[in-house]
Each structure stands twice: as structure tokens, then as C-alpha cells.
Amino acid sequence: MITLDDxxxxxxxxxxxxxxxxxxxxxxxxLPLAAGARVSLKLECLQVSGSFKARGAFSRLTLLGPDARQRGLVTASGGNHGIAVAYAAHAAGLAATVVVPTGVHSDKAARIRAYGATLILEGAVWDEANARARAIAEETGAAYVHPFADPAVAAGQGTIALEVLADDPEIDTLLVAIGGGGLIAGVAAAAAALKPDIRIVGVEPTGAPTLHDSLAAGEVVTLASVTTRVPTLAARRTERTNFELIRRHVRDVVLVEDEDLAHAARHLWAEYGIAADLSGAASAAALLAGAYRPKPGERICAIVCGAGADALAS
Structure with missing residues (x-):
């Protein structure tokens, strides 16, 4: 389990x-429905590679030895993690293979290829793509980079919390998108250690309530099906290390519809000129759709975790 020191x-x-x-x-x-609260937006959509995922990818890469680097990297992704791993590998002069579900957004697939990675389409959801990525790692000896269950990756994602609380130590609440749970696990570990009374709220699509259902059950559950159309938020199962951190530090997980994500992405573009992808708009969607209703005077930071044109072209 990762710590603030990590x-x-x-x-x-x-x-x-x-x-x-x-x-x-x-x-x-x-943001509508947040009247009376003070909301800030943490713009991880401006991160290298276009999302917070670069933090975790580089955190893992910096720990690899020369032999592991020579064999290259392999991962599975709904899009953003794959772009980040491809970017990190390109920056380090390494080979990379990225396996994505067949529903990956075409722009994200193009960016993975643009960084020189080998792109493989496999399965309808991330879990199916991940099985192929693990098989490739086993066959080739390439270093497998898990998008959310690797402590080094989660620690990298947690660095966002250090910046948020350095910018505004008075933040009451963090709104965080959840796919597999690596981002919120890392953020929660750091934020709760720095400010024990902070409220951390996760946001998932109703079509992939992975952590919502696991917390309700008191144990990690595997979803029978995933119906969200957002591949970056479509993991059927989290990992126990993430679940334990989330159960300890996350106050609540709220659910939004895919249409809420699209509406929030369009709102962020229209009002602020922020080109967020659907997962990046999740934290704003929680406010816009009323899934999370703040109290008057509450200081909220909504993490805009990724960039993209998913909703802007529709």
C-alpha cells in the first residue's frame, strides 16, 4: 500500500x-449546481501526453533497470494510459506495445501510433485487452506496465494531490474520476496524509460502477458486464490494493450517465476553452448533473484528468 513518502x-x-x-x-x-461553492479545476488535460497518466508511466519507467528497458514496454489501455506509455517509451528511446479495446477513440489510437508504439486492437473492454497484453509480456519479456494496479504508477498519479494542496491548502473536497482506481488511490493516499479531514469523492459511469459496487459489497467485485461507451472508464474489476486505499480514504463514489460526461465535456469547452475527453470531464459532470451537491462555501477541486475531442465532434 503506497504512502505519502512513496x-x-x-x-x-x-x-x-x-x-x-x-x-x-x-x-x-x-459550474451550475455548484452555486455557493468555490470550485477550481486541476488541468491535467495540459499534462504531457494529454493526461495524468504520464505521471504514472514515468514513475514506473524511472524504476526499470537497463535489462528491463532493453526488452521494451507493454501495456493495455482504454486510451490515455496507452498514449502515456507510448510517450514515455518514445522519450526514453524504448520500444512499446499497447493493446486497446476495439472501441478506443480513433484520435487516441492515432496518437499511440504517432509516438512509435505498436498498437494492437483486442476485445470489447479493457479486461480483454489486458489479457492479451499480459500474454505478450510473458512471451517477449517486455516490462508490463499496469495502468492502475502498480504501486509505482499509483504513486505517480498521487503527485497530483501534492500540487493541488500546495496551490490551495484550504481545499475541502477533491472530485476524481475512476476507471480502474489508480488515480483516486494515489490521490487519496497523498491527500489524506496531508489533510486527514479532506473529502475525496470518486466519479464513475453508471455503465461501469466498479468501485461503487465494490464498496457497497465490502469487497472487490467483478462486474458482470460493462455498458459505458467510455473505454477509459470501463474496467470490470479493480485491484485489492486500490480497493483498500479507497475504502479507507474515499468518502463516496457517485455515478453519472455517459450523456452527463458528454454534456460536461461540451460545457468545459464552451465556458473555459478546456478540451477534456469524456473521462476528463467526469469530475465536472458530477457537479453539472447533481450527482455531487456541494455545501455553501465548500472549496472543491475537480480534477480534469484528460484531454480529447470525444464529445466535441458529436
Whole structure:
């Protein structure tokens, strides 16, 4: 289980390789249903590779020895993690193979290829793509980079919390998108250690309530099916290490519809010029759809975790 020290160590390792992204106030064009609260947006959509995933990819890469690097990297992704691993491998001069579900957004697939990675389409959901990626790692000896169950990756994602609370130590609530749970696990580990009374709220699509259902059951569950159309938020199962951190530190997990994600992405573009992908818009969707209703005066940071044109072309 990762600690604040792990997150701080990751921050030191990746500092030369990633951007310290800005936070901006969601004012004067305040998010509807958040009236009376003070909302800021953490713009991880401005991160290298286009999402927070670069933090975790570089955190893992910096720990690989020369032999492992020579064999290259392999991963499975709904899109953003694959782009980040391809980007990190390109920056380090390494080979990379990225396996994605067949429903991956074409722009994300193109970016993976643009960084020189080998792209493989496999399965309808991330779990099926992941089985293929693990088989490739076994066959080739390439270093497998898990998008959310690797402690080094989660520690890299947790560095976001260090920046958020450095920018505004008075933040009451963090709104965080959940796919497999690596982002919220890392953020929760760091934020709760720095500020024990902080409220951390996860956001999932109703078509992939992985953590929502696991927390309700008191144990990790595997979803019978995934119906969300957002591959980056479509894991059928989280990992126990993430689940334990989330159960300990996350106050609630709220659910939004795919249409809410699309509406939030369009709102972020129209009001702020922020081109968020559907997963990146999840935290704003929780406010816009009323899934999370803040109290008057509450200071909220919504993490805009990824960039993309998923909703803008529709």
C-alpha cells in the first residue's frame, strides 16, 4: 500500500519529465449546481501526453533497470494510459506495445501510433485487452506496465494531490474520476496524509460502477458486464490494493450517465476553452448533473484528468 513518502519520492523522480499543471478557478462562469461553492479545476488535460497518466508511466519507467528497458514496454489501455506509455517509451528511446479495446477513440489510437508504439486492437473492454497484453509480456519479456494496479504508477498519479494542496491548502473536497482506481488511490493516499479531514469523492459511469459496487459489497467485485461507451472508464474489476486505499480514504463514489460526461465535456469547452475527453470531464459532470451537491462555501477541486475531442465532434 503506497504512502505519502512513496508519492513524494515519485514526485522527485518524475519532476524533470512531466508538467506541474495549473489549477484555475471555475469563475466567474461558475459550474451550475455548484452555486455557493468555490470550485477550481486541476488541468491535467495540459499534462504531457494529454493526461495524468504520464505521471504514472514515468514513475514506473524511472524504476526499470537497463535489462528491463532493453526488452521494451507493454501495456493495455482504454486510451490515455496507452498514449502515456507510448510517450514515455518514445522519450526514453524504448520500444512499446499497447493493446486497446476495439472501441478506443480513433484520435487516441492515432496518437499511440504517432509516438512509435505498436498498437494492437483486442476485445470489447479493457479486461480483454489486458489479457492479451499480459500474454505478450510473458512471451517477449517486455516490462508490463499496469495502468492502475502498480504501486509505482499509483504513486505517480498521487503527485497530483501534492500540487493541488500546495496551490490551495484550504481545499475541502477533491472530485476524481475512476476507471480502474489508480488515480483516486494515489490521490487519496497523498491527500489524506496531508489533510486527514479532506473529502475525496470518486466519479464513475453508471455503465461501469466498479468501485461503487465494490464498496457497497465490502469487497472487490467483478462486474458482470460493462455498458459505458467510455473505454477509459470501463474496467470490470479493480485491484485489492486500490480497493483498500479507497475504502479507507474515499468518502463516496457517485455515478453519472455517459450523456452527463458528454454534456460536461461540451460545457468545459464552451465556458473555459478546456478540451477534456469524456473521462476528463467526469469530475465536472458530477457537479453539472447533481450527482455531487456541494455545501455553501465548500472549496472543491475537480480534477480534469484528460484531454480529447470525444464529445466535441458529436
Amino acid at each position: 508519492v513524494r519520492a515519485a514526485a522527485a523522480q518524475i519532476a524533470p519529465l512531466v508538467r506541474r499543471t495549473p489549477s484555475m478557478a471555475a469563475e466567474p462562469a461558475q
